[in-house]
Amino acid sequence: GEEVAQTPKHLVRxxxxxxxxxxxxxKGHSYVFWYQQVLxxxxxxxxxxxxxxxxxxxxxxxxxFSAKCLPNSPCSLEIQATKLEDSAVYFCASSQxxxxxxxxxxxxxxxRLTVV
Amino acid sequence: QKEVEQDPGPLSVPExxxxxxxxxxxxxxxxxFMWYRQYSRKGPELLMYTYSSGNKEDGRFTAxxxxxxxxxSLFIRDSQPSDSATYLCxxxxxxxxxxxxxxxxxxRLQVQx
Numbered sequence: 357g358e359e360v361a362q363t364p365k366h367l368v369r370x371x372x373x374x375x376x377x378x379x380x381x382x383k384g385h386s387y388v389f390w391y392q393q394v395l396x397x398x399x400x401x402x403x404x405x406x407x408x409x410x411x412x413x414x415x416x417x418x419x420x421f422s423a424k425c426l427p428n429s430p431c432s433l434e435i436q437a438t439k440l441e442d443s444a445v446y447f448c449a450s451s452q453x454x455x456x457x458x459x460x461x462x463x464x465x466x467x468r469l470t471v472v
Numbered sequence: 473q474k475e476v477e478q479d480p481g482p483l484s485v486p487e488x489x490x491x492x493x494x495x496x497x498x499x500x501x502x503x504x505f506m507w508y509r510q511y512s513r514k515g516p517e518l519l520m521y522t523y524s525s526g527n528k529e530d531g532r533f534t535a536x537x538x539x540x541x542x543x544x545s546l547f548i549r550d551s552q553p554s555d556s557a558t559y560l561c562x563x564x565x566x567x568x569x570x571x572x573x574x575x576x577x578x579x580r581l582q583v584q585x
Contacts, residue, residue, distance in 0.1 A: 360515075362515075389573075397510070397558060397578035398575075399560075399575040401573070404570070406569060411569060411570075412571070412572055447516070452570075459521060460521045461562075461570075461573060463508070463516045463517070463518075466515050
């Protein structure tokens, strides 16, 4: 499809519970990015994939966060033992391979995670 | 100091006005520059992207990049109430592969009918 599909739209978890978010990139896009948006408009980069391989994980909190992009499956972002501070909107974006001239990054509509 | 600075606004203009939105940045390695529009509780929508310096026009939107000054702009002509949203600049370095975007904090625009 021509949109980045994120599920679920909303997720409520009690502190200490696990949260799992999903992202289906645009077909043909080989890069996937995860961002966390907190405090109005602050975007924090978490991790990116080139196909199923981790490309850049410099923003990823290693202790409780993990992510995967497996062939023929939506990409996922998992948070073990959620904390109140994990409450945010999590966005996924995808982009074409670098040999293409279209280098715009397309974002999904986000998953709003609320930890209570 | 943040790598990308953007005036948060709000910027309020009358319908039909020309809007100028700007960002400055400090990392000279940035090569790809984008502008996104984000409505409340929605995902960012890509408006324009440019590579290196220069201008690009698409309908009512014009993006300008001045790498010598580390300054980028988005102009919106004949602004409409439907343009009311938060505008985010974003940029990435030009090394191998698609690199993560660094965002400005966004400018909230209100177009008054």
